[in-house]
Amino acid sequence: MKNRHINLKSLSELQVGEVFETCGYTLTQADITTFAFSFDPQPFHIDEVAAQQSIFGGIIASGFHTIAICFRLFIQSGIFARSSLGGTGLDEVRWYAPVRSGDTLSAEVEVVKVIPSKSKEDRGVAILQYRGYNQRRELVVSFYGNHYLLR
């Protein structure tokens, strides 16, 4: 099978401590309210008037949105394009600071642990820490993701 991606990695090629950097994504107000209207319809995510009176002082992105953007930015890098068998979970999802329209999110993704399967030789789990930053390099979100990968 041809490697169509220059930076393709399987489980056995990951080094603990290795960090992948994603490109950025600039959120628009429409992105934020459209996502939140479907998945997190709280006033401070969808209603500018209510949001201005909230503790956030204006509309902020849903945390479910910001973790999904970080994940997308990593997935689109193609690093696991041939090796990924899905994920089993996330841990310690933390939202540190509001993300607003006009903010540019990018992520650093660090290999924290590599666990070869005991029962299936050809696969295993990689635990990655995702750290999402805004354009001021403020950490706005982080989480651990468990990736099930071919070796």
Place this chain on the structure above:
Amino acid sequence: MKNRHINLKSLSELQVGEVFETCGYTLTQADITTFAFSFDPQPFHIDEVAAQQSIFGGIIASGFHTIAICFRLFIQSGIFARSSLGGTGLDEVRWYAPVRSGDTLSAEVEVVKVIPSKSKEDRGVAILQYRGYNQRRELVVSFYGNHYLLR
């Protein structure tokens, strides 16, 4: 301020062990692929041909999608409509079984812990466990969510 929701709850009204049940949502193939194409574009979420050859035997929903649906179903119940100040994080997100087009997701949301703030009298954190089930009552996803609430 008028309570427009019959089942409105503030932090001090939550009982540990109390369980809220949401209504259901039936996922379509378009839902699944549209979400995944934006946020989790892996072949087994967006490409029927590749998905049939994958370990899943067909397209399955992104786990980011299934947690967001469970959250939406709970938020739309309106229980925290007047008390929610946002969330600080999620813990132990676990995906147990594939969710496919035609599946109907619903959630049980249990109050696990209620922690009044020490510094701010009028608020605190509630930790809720979200459990997402399919139409066969199989547990497909679970996670803990930290809600920052007015008392």
